[in-house]
Amino acid sequence: MSALVEIRDLWIEGRSDETWSPIINGASLTLNKGEVLGLIGESGAGKSTLGLAAMGFTRDGVRISKGSVMFDGIDLITASAAKKRDLLGKRIAYVAQSAAASFNPAHKLIDQHTEGPVQHGVMSRSESVQDGIELYRRLRLPNPEEIGFRYPHQVSGGQLQRAMTAMAMSCRPDLIIFDEPTTALDVTTQIEVLASIRDIVEQFDTAAIYITHDLAVVAQMADRIKVLLKGDEVEEADTRTMLAQPKEEYTKSLWAVRAFERPQKPAVHTGATPVVSVQNVSAAYGKIQVLHDVSFDIHEGRTVAVVGESGSGKSTTARCITGLLPPTSGLIEFDGQPLPANYKSRNKDQLRQAQMIYQMADTALNPRTTIGNIIGRPVQFYMGLTGKQRRRRVEELLEEIELPAAQYYDRLPSELSGGQKQRIGIARALAAEPKFIICDEVTSALDQLVAEGILKLLARLQDDLKLSYMFITHDLATVKAIADEVVVMKEGKVVEQGPKHDMFVPPHHPYTDLLLSSVPEMDPDWLTNLLNERGVDNIGDAAVDKMS
Amino acid sequence: MHSVIRIILQRLALGLLTLFVVSVVIFTAVNMLPGDFAQAILGQGATPEAVDAIRKDLGLDQPPVTRYFQWLGGALQGDLGNSFAQANFASFVGADSGVRTTVAQQIAPRFANTMFLAAVTACIAVPVSLVLGILAALFRNSVFDRATNVTTLTSISSPEFFLAYVLILFLAVLNPMLPSLSNIFEGMSFGERLEKTLLPALTLTLVVTAHMMRMTRAAIINLLASPYIEMARLKGLSPMRVIVKHALPNALAPIINVIALNLAYLITGVVVVEVVFVYPGIGQLFVDSVKIRDIPVVQACCLIFAAAYILLNLLADILSILSNPRLRHPK
Incomplete structure (x- = not known):
């Protein structure tokens, strides 16, 4: 049997500042009919570029310089644009990372669904509508009859991702490229999308290239795994072999990331005054009540992880603590003293003591300001240092976050990598010499290796400076790594809280249980076992809904 | 659909407010023009009595605030006043035909x-x-x-x-x-x-x-x-x-x-x-x-220009809102 996709010695370049730099260096790949290949690597490894190249597609500013891409005997590199358009959508389909961004906001789902089949002459519109409803049903979307007649903004993220899979299936293609389809989703939602995708790919015997940075996810989905690093192929093997016996050092290091865990700290003395005490806080956006009676304490030198899905009120709690959103009732105490509800009524010292590090270092740093000034501003504002003293302090802070000052002081944020930008965000928070830092999903936009570096840095700073952290995250691996105590939130309420070791040992609140059991594990049978155990109707949104 | 109607009503109210502010600006600006109609029409040989008579006839001797509200009141009822230039000044020689051209005409x-x-x-x-x-x-x-x-x-x-x-x-x-x-x-x-x-x-x-x-x-x-x-x-x-x-x-x-x-x-x-x-x-x-300082016509033209701008921009706003499916089809 000849291969469906055959990529040989493919070189791809991208343009930056008038020069072409390599993105993929001589990758080769073979995919048979009905097979699922996992492409794994960190951001910048070129996995999306390679995935798109398998469709004969390159983004603007990217070009294929050498090599061949054969799809079912057709050379996609030399094929005319019209010939490729005939294949795209019809025989090769694509599922993008963010369905919310990849569905056109101006058209109903079903209109976007039927567009491919109608334009390619595969089905009439009415046939395609019927088929779409059937696909929605198979993908276990709620109300398959009518969900397609909604606009993208009226449908939740996990449902959109399944609708996009249905759209990819609309012409019954031979190959689907899944480009990080679950990365933007909550764990409980991710699981049902994974299950749906896996089922439908099996049902139609579709070949797939599944791109992700999450090893545990790829373990559930792929027959074979290929590891990429900075455009170079590291190794390839079938899933079980790869998980059991990775050959290359790099692969082993990827596997090992999840091993980082801080040692357990001794219990806090009873009667010690917490650094931050959140007491019965409720808050609302306009008339919509978003926090209900939230209480927890954060002690000196401790990390409290606040866990929950998007919309559970984690970030809102942070906004209440910082005074950006004054609570409707309840109290925030700092070192035993009540804090004014509104940040405008707090004095400079109260403001200085609580700092924030944001999820998107990209948008949290002023792109037109040098690193020296970004960190220098809080140094001057809070500590009153100017001139040489200010510069010396900024240099100290840069050393603290392990970036050589001489090299970075005059750079702009755009000249830094994602992990380095996040370190600058940390230095900016440290510049105020606070006791307490709120870390809002600080590692979720980063690759695992880089994220681990950030976590280790935060852990060291905590030990050196006796910092207290409130660590907002939806990633339970991060919680395991860094937290001392855990607060689980759902729909604006605290459903469970306690020391970390208690949280990971049963029995716990059913919601915590659901969250924990939804985190994919590095076992290729994990998803199958879980589905057998819980049943397909008892995962994801359905399970969450049953609980409330 | 409810929210769209509310937004449109808000814009409409804002448009009316803008038009009102603009009418004040127009009236003030036009009244700050140097010279006046009576002077302009009678030319250099005008006697002060003749100028006063025309001014009085046209109501130009009234204080500006009174004139503004007279004008605004008329405009709201669709009466933009009479054109100065077309007024029949024959009345001054005792032969008033009684016919006056309105600005609207x-x-x-x-x-x-x-x-x-x-x-x-x-x-x-x-x-x-x-x-x-x-x-x-x-x-x-x-x-x-x-x-x-x-x-x-x-x-x-x-x-x-x-x-x-x-x-x-x-x-x-x-x-x-x-x-x-x-x-x-x-x-x-x-x-x-x-x-x-x-x-x-x-x-x-x-x-x-x-x-x-x-x-x-x-x-x-x-x-x-x-x-x-x-x-x-x-x-x-x-x-x-x-x-x-x-x-x-x-x-x-x-x-x-x-x-x-x-x-x-x-x-x-x-x-x-x-x-x-x-x-x-x-x-x-x-x-x-x-x-020729025909103030009622100038004011009426300005008001029409302003209304055209405001109306068209209002229309553009409404169409932009309607082109956004998030507003047309709320969750």
Whole structure:
């Protein structure tokens, strides 16, 4: 049997500042009919570029310089644009990372669904509508009859991702490229999308290239795994072999990331005054009540992880603590003293003591300001240092976050990598010499290796400076790594809280249980076992809904 | 749908408020013009008694605030007052015919002409700009794109009278296809009217096309990097379909706003073209009235111009809101 996709010695370049730099260096790949290949690597490894190249597609500013891409005997590199358009959508389909961004906001789902089949002459519109409803049903979307007649903004993220899979299936293609389809989703939602995708790919015997940075996810989905690093192929093997016996050092290091865990700290003395005490806080956006009676304490030198899905009120709690959103009732105490509800009524010292590090270092740093000034501003504002003293302090802070000052002081944020930008965000928070830092999903936009570096840095700073952290995250691996105590939130309420070791040992609140059991594990049978155990109707949104 | 209606009502109220503020500004500005009507009409040999008599007759001796509210009260009831210039001053020699031309009577035919010219121009310019903008986006950075950009920029950068004379030279003098004078009068057939209006309309088309076309192009290109455009391309759709079906509906809001701005310009800013073609529009009337200090006409023209701007922008806002499915179909 000849291969469906055959990529040989493919070189791809991208343009930056008038020069072409390599993105993929001589990758080769073979995919048979009905097979699922996992492409794994960190951001910048070129996995999306390679995935798109398998469709004969390159983004603007990217070009294929050498090599061949054969799809079912057709050379996609030399094929005319019209010939490729005939294949795209019809025989090769694509599922993008963010369905919310990849569905056109101006058209109903079903209109976007039927567009491919109608334009390619595969089905009439009415046939395609019927088929779409059937696909929605198979993908276990709620109300398959009518969900397609909604606009993208009226449908939740996990449902959109399944609708996009249905759209990819609309012409019954031979190959689907899944480009990080679950990365933007909550764990409980991710699981049902994974299950749906896996089922439908099996049902139609579709070949797939599944791109992700999450090893545990790829373990559930792929027959074979290929590891990429900075455009170079590291190794390839079938899933079980790869998980059991990775050959290359790099692969082993990827596997090992999840091993980082801080040692357990001794219990806090009873009667010690917490650094931050959140007491019965409720808050609302306009008339919509978003926090209900939230209480927890954060002690000196401790990390409290606040866990929950998007919309559970984690970030809102942070906004209440910082005074950006004054609570409707309840109290925030700092070192035993009540804090004014509104940040405008707090004095400079109260403001200085609580700092924030944001999820998107990209948008949290002023792109037109040098690193020296970004960190220098809080140094001057809070500590009153100017001139040489200010510069010396900024240099100290840069050393603290392990970036050589001489090299970075005059750079702009755009000249830094994602992990380095996040370190600058940390230095900016440290510049105020606070006791307490709120870390809002600080590692979720980063690759695992880089994220681990950030976590280790935060852990060291905590030990050196006796910092207290409130660590907002939806990633339970991060919680395991860094937290001392855990607060689980759902729909604006605290459903469970306690020391970390208690949280990971049963029995716990059913919601915590659901969250924990939804985190994919590095076992290729994990998803199958879980589905057998819980049943397909008892995962994801359905399970969450049953609980409330 | 409920929220859309609320937004529209809010905008409508804001528009009315703006119009009120503008009316105050107009009244103040017009009253700050040096000289007055009585002086202007009686000339150098005016006796103070005659000037006073005319001023009193026209109510110019009243304090400004009183006059403002009289004017506003009238305007709200659709009475824009009487034109000074057309007033029959025969009354001063004891032979008043009792007939006075109202401002409304004077402005109405002129305004209708202006609207006709604006409508003809819009019917040519808007589709041409949209099509050129879409094509320029489709063939971006090609020879076609550059040529379109250069041509439209040249035409917007040239003075209007120059464009008008160039068109007259080519379309009326060298190839006598169209009349170079647009003397329009009542009772003309639609066809004749259209023929006479075509040259000024073409001139104005050259003036307004660049702005609308470039905005269409930019608004579409701005979206081409969006994930949903990439998705459309990966579905194997033709480039034309990607742009018209997937980019254009999301680019409508800025395009609509620029179109509204240009349509407002067509109603309020075409004096030069009217003069060149001797087109009896409101622009000429406005300039003439300023010259002779015919205050009621000036004020009425200003108010109409302001209302046109506000109404068209309001309409643009509403259409932009309606082009956003998030507002049309709330969760």
